[in-house]
Amino acid sequence: MSTFDPDALECLAAIIEEGGFERAAQRLSITQSAVSQRLRALEAQVGTVLIVRSRPLKPTPAGQLMLKHAKMMRLLRADLEKDLKELAPSAAGASRDEERISVAMNADSIATWALPALDALARQGLPVEIITDNEEFTQEWLREGQVLGCVTSLGQALRGCKMVPLGTMDYVAVAQADFARSRCPKGLNAHNFHQLPFVAFNRKDYQQHGFVEHAFSLPRVGLKQLYVPSCDGQLRAVLAGWGVSVLPELLVRDLLARGELVNLVPNHRLSVMLYWHCWNLSSDVLEALTQALTEAAARHLKSGTPQKTPPGRGSKRRGTA
Numbered sequence: 105m106s107t108f109d110p111d112a113l114e115c116l117a118a119i120i121e122e123g124g125f126e127r128a129a130q131r132l133s134i135t136q137s138a139v140s141q142r143l144r145a146l147e148a149q150v151g152t153v154l155i156v157r158s159r160p161l162k163p164t165p166a167g168q169l170m171l172k173h174a175k176m177m178r179l180l181r182a183d184l185e186k187d188l189k190e191l192a193p194s195a196a197g198a199s200r201d202e203e204r205i206s207v208a209m210n211a212d213s214i215a216t217w218a219l220p221a222l223d224a225l226a227r228q229g230l231p232v233e234i235i236t237d238n239e240e241f242t243q244e245w246l247r248e249g250q251v252l253g254c255v256t257s258l259g260q261a262l263r264g265c266k267m268v269p270l271g272t273m274d275y276v277a278v279a280q281a282d283f284a285r286s287r288c289p290k291g292l293n294a295h296n297f298h299q300l301p302f303v304a305f306n307r308k309d310y311q312q313h314g315f316v317e318h319a320f321s322l323p324r325v326g327l328k329q330l331y332v333p334s335c336d337g338q339l340r341a342v343l344a345g346w347g348v349s350v351l352p353e354l355l356v357r358d359l360l361a362r363g364e365l366v367n368l369v370p371n372h373r374l375s376v377m378l379y380w381h382c383w384n385l386s387s388d389v390l391e392a393l394t395q396a397l398t399e400a401a402a403r404h405l406k407s408g409t410p411q412k413t414p415p416g417r418g419s420k421r422r423g424t425a
Contacts, residue, residue, distance in 0.1 A: 109142070110177060112142045112149075113173065115142040116143060116163075116170055117174040118131050118132055120162075120171055123160055124161060143155065150170065155167050168248050175250070176385070179387055179390065182205055182230065204232065205252065205393075206252065207233070208243075208251045209235070209255040210237065214236065215335035216273075216352050217400050217401060221399070230389065239256050240256065246262060253381060253383070255397070256379055257376055257379070259377065262381065264383065265381050265382060265383055266381070267381050268381075268398055269379055270397065271404075272377050272378070272407070273375070274373045274375050275311060275350050275373060275374040276356065276374075277319075277369050278342060278348070278351055278356050278367055279347070280343050280344070283348075284366040288368060294320035294322065297325070298327070300347060301330055302350075303341045304327075304329045304349070305338055309331075315374045318372075339355060343359075343365070354404060375406070380394060382394060
């Protein structure tokens, strides 16, 4: 097995992560010509093309394997850095930007329970990078080797990875109090949902459809939707009276208690089961991430089996903006 140049591996990772040669050069503080030279040298050593020069750039299957190798090398360095800090604090240097530890999560988890779980690790200097995507698509980032772990709604582990159940996240249909009184004084039901605007995250957000279909036992529905691609923005839009939205109960709990929001279907909530997937490696950093996320999930999420959503809809939600 050949020994690959760490600088060349980081160069490959930078090109893929930054989406181009110029931005990779800026991140690595080298010239664009040097980026090209390092990539060509790595491709020559591997014996195949690693990046498809398309728009956007994307790794070949061999490039995905090399990217995963680069991420594993980062993880080893992060473990070493952690151990050095414990044994000889003055000997451990600052982490470089290119040595980021990447994980993928859905925006709802970031906005509610997951981000505080990483507080201690971030303050200790772990160079974490959080990538946001739909909870049914975060696993693709792990499959491609672009992250070392992900929070997902998919309950099947990938080869070479381990899976830990986290719990269920509950979703409720809410509206601003004045909007509810004027537009749906008796709540949301099977006869008025099609008359109301729904505030969705983006076009990948099918949570609104799934909630209505499951709550009223409908096979398939069409909704009038507005799109606001952030959790905070979506909540602000609902508070401004733009329409109805299906949001995490954790996110709106206090606003419901204060009466600023109204639960339009109080006898129904949609539950989405979440899992933590990560590489099955012996690593102090991975163990710390796993422990932090599972402990936070135990405090904030519910254990048990999620409700089933209608066929064809699932729990799709929260794509990238």
